[in-house]
Amino acid sequence: MQQPEPQSFDRVLSSMCTEPHPAAREAAERFLATNPGDPATYEAVASLEERAIELLATLAEHPTPTDAAGYVTSGGTEANVQAVRSARNRHDASDVNVVVPESGHFSFHKAAELLDVELRTVPVDDDFRTRTDAVSAAVDDATALVVGVAGTTEYGRVDPIPELTRIAHETGARMHVDAAWGGFVLPFTDGEWSFDDAAVDTLTIDPHKFGQAAVPAGGLLARDAAALDALAVDTPYLETRSQATLTGTRSGAGVAGAVAAMEALWPDGYRDAVERATANAEWLASALAERGYEVVDPELPLVAAALPRSEFDALREAGWKVSRTSHGELRVVCMPHVTREALRAFVADLDRIRE
The missing domain is CATH 3.90.1150.10 (Aspartate Aminotransferase, domain 1)
Incomplete structure (x- = not known):
């Protein structure tokens, strides 16, 4: 049976994925059979993942990119789910809630259902940005996480991240920025969205979107290692004895392609x-x-x-x-x-x- 040809991008005008950079395509193919989920066995790709996080942290203006915590995810959905999970695990209340704008990605609805947390959706203003007054009214002592979007999927808007961060921290919650698409665009604008712009705790940024890496290559970044420590589970049959990722086996292709694309294109x-x-x-x-x-x-x-x-x-x-x-x-x-x-x-x- 003749295999179908891949989708041509000639008339694709709605996708947030794109053709990978040639260097990313070549690197992804070379590392296709490697598994960064088992770093003691696949040492080369584990080292590449450290480089990927350093590069992503540089884009997101982490104060010390070489010390940033994070990992290469399957995409923005996994990163957002993990950000919710980390905040839930670090919060004192037994029944927690997460405050998300109505412009937030549908992955937060998945996260709420999977993790059994209450999702409080707040309205946006006439310019499709989160209303900070609505966020202030929605948060309480049980709020584990406030979410802001930096590059919304429908209108490309950037929420007021510094103000949302202030609201979150004043109520004892963590702050997460979903910059899955916008993270590779915003460094070249004057938008306030990054670790440098506000005391953001976690951030989603996807190389396989505007970063021109091969799919799948998302990214979860954290200001410090405690956010990932809250996700760790024991892995007794592996030489690496704990794992903070959501999936076990992961794509070495995504990791290698992300590094290759970023090293070729940044800045x-x-x-x-x-x-x-x-x-x-x-x-x-x-x-x-x-x-x-x-x-x-x-x-x-x-x-x-x-x-x-x-x-x-x-x-x-x-x-x-x-x-x-x-x-x-x-x-x-x-x-x-x-x-x-x-x-x-x-x-x-x-x-x-x-x-």
């Missing part, structure tokens, strides 16, 4: 990619606004616009891989593989559909 390659993506998002937003569509002003390279359902469906039928926000707007993520030529073709198809 100038990422800066160039962000500048191109930002220019593309601004061009598309302007093109859609000129055609009379209501467009959410892009803060990061993500465009949301109110298209009629019939036009959206016709674009999908024409082969464009686009998605909608929870409010029904067209959602286009200008990832590194999205070119101006592709966006011009997309708009040309939209004009044809509108005739």
Whole structure:
């Protein structure tokens, strides 16, 4: 039986994954059969994971990147689940809650169900950022974690991380930033989101998104080792006697690919990619606004616009891989593989559909 070809990225406009950098692709293939979950056996990839955390911590402005705690996860979902689990395990109350904005990723709903914690969802303001007054009203002594998003999946917004961190710590909770997508974009903006901008406890940042690593390669970072210590379980049949990760066997490909991509692209390659993506998002937003569509002003390279359902469906039928926000707007993520030529073709198809 002939095997199908992989998905082409030519018309993929809604994904937060992208084509891996050639160096990441090659490194991932070389380390395909290694398991960083057994570091005493797979020493080379274990060493690479230490390098991956140092590089991620550098991006996220950790005060001492060589001392940062963390590991390469399967993606943002695992990192977010682990951040909730760590905060729950470190909190004194028996029944804990986690405060998350309604713009938060659906992984927090998974975390709440898996970990049996109460999820308190708070509203966002008119610009799709978390309302700090709502967070202040939602937290109490049983709050283990407050979550802020740095690059929301629907509108590319950055929550007021310093203020959320202050609220969290004043009530005795930890602070987690979900920068799964935004973490490789925000270093080249003036947004406040990092370990340097606030006393953030844990942070999600995914190399397999804008970082151009091979899937799967997410990232969980912690300000100090205590956050990971709270996750550790005994592993009696391995030479490494404890493990803080959620999955046991993990992908050495993800680790090696992440390091290769970051070493090839940080910082100038990422800066160039962000500048191109930002220019593309601004061009598309302007093109859609000129055609009379209501467009959410892009803060990061993500465009949301109110298209009629019939036009959206016709674009999908024409082969464009686009998605909608929870409010029904067209959602286009200008990832590194999205070119101006592709966006011009997309708009040309939209004009044809509108005739």
